[in-house]
Amino acid sequence: MNRDQITSRQAFLILASLASTEVLRPSFRNFMLWAGNGGWLPILAAVVIGLILVGLIIRLAQRFPQQSIAEYAPRVWSPWLGYPLVIALAVAFFVQGTLSLRNVTEFVVAAILQETPISAVILVMLVLTASGTLAGLEGMVRFNELIFPVLIGTFFVILASTVQLNPWYLLPWLDQGIGKGVWDVFLDVVADITIVSYLLFIYPYLVDPENSKKAGRRYTLFGGGILFGTYLNTLLFLGHTAGSKFTWPYLTVTENIRLIERGEALFMVIWILAAFLRISFCFYIAALGLSQLIPGLKIAWMALASLPLAAFIALRAPNLPTALLLDEMVNRAFLFVGAGVPLFTLLLAWLRKMGGDSREQAPN
Template structure:
């Protein structure tokens, strides 16, 4: 049940979705897709974008049946109290792992390109601790920070990306559409995590007064993410070629580093963009962190989620330190996230919607608020 000061607008739903999904994945998405499909890497993103438009519709429909409630609450109505709490517990575990993964990837990027001599532990702990301030402020603070940072990041980022056009050779994008359809479809499971974060709408739409207004917001969000990812992939391959893009750990950073603007008072554009990107990862951690603590509060049956924030810091910090190297971290992610994202973004919403339909469940608007 939502309170008057815990209201999220349709625009904020879009901002939360975009900021959460793009996050750190944008650094490596060009390399990942080029490694699988070469110059046709953008195809799998387009296909996933189309799939996730339908996923967004399922999520909004499910939340519209139970206005004013999140998946942590209406899952208990649909499948029973105990199974619902078990599902929410698994969701919380998944979210905690996501925070640890994002924190560690972000730390590796910052340590390599910005804070060379700063210990990994200091960077990680600083990021996690600062995020707790917003998380303890509640869903309204989370929504507002996403809304605030979106234009600060994406307007300058898009302008900088366009400055790299002179460095591109669009012949590097050939051959086009030469990959067998079977290989393209087979690449979908590996790239599912690229859109991971849309499933958080199962929670945040529950804080809207009129959930049905989220249809437009989520669809626009998915289309924006699709176009943004395709732009990054196409620009990186056009600049470096598919083979060189595949070999790079973070092609996007290489692309920005290659931009030279004579007479510009800023010598390193990559430093500026990465500094701005700190805000993006910060919002992602805040958004997922709040969702995890909120999930735990619903499992425990407590009204507030604040008391679970600081204990989670210890767990997240410990998990983030476990991978011994960046390669091990990515192995960890590839082993967990394709299955976890598939379950929570596709299987769970569809199954809950089917069961709710079979049981003819519906909560009236005035009951949800």
């Protein structure tokens, strides 16, 4: 196994950065259109559910503090089920990274490089991603610590400087019904937070696992607050028209802030850095999970080898509407894999009395 060592704070600080990059997802444009002005209600509820989910994932990790899920899942489930479930979780992170790659390049092309082929932008992003995966776990979390204050500072400047905010937009917009839209928004935001399941692969590398619960609650709430604040800021400015145009509403918001003449440029630079971190981290976690199943495989080289496949998959969607549909399908599937595998593993480990104070927590 990789011997990188990180703190609980570093492990969860990266969650807040990953959550902030959701503003670059194409589906972000449709949240308020689906649920009307009441779209902020399911987002708030999803953050609360996300906190509960994070607590349960931490509890599972604490039952086997010296092992990753790739090591104890085959014992909890039996090898016939455990190995496929771990592979499914690792592949889910690879697909998340691939779709994040496509989403970010779509955003860059739409915002600043309209005449540039998307394949060229993907190639540049892959070069950046390769450097991130080669940096390893410690390198990525340290880079995240470096950019996080700038990322959050930029977020608060934009949030506090947006003009023409209308509090009436907070009232539910019921003209087209709210039931289905609220459910869709709720599931999507919970799926965003479900990415915290990466903790199950890196928990053995924490130097202070006793602090994981406190750090988990703090930074999950922080990341959820970023999501909630971003959506709320967009809603207060655009109202029920937030999803009516095929554009990124938050980009529209940043064009109207008071303190920075070209605020959208600052927004793009900072969030593209965070998106690069998200893509690299997802590919690294996928490679880490597979290397834990197959000892001897080099994590960095496995991550690098997966990049051409990621580029091939990212270019399969011929246009943005198709990419948007694919993103919605995969994000929903990630919810069931990223939350279902840990929760059912926790339940089964509890029923079989595995982990905790038993010998199951001893390293192999």
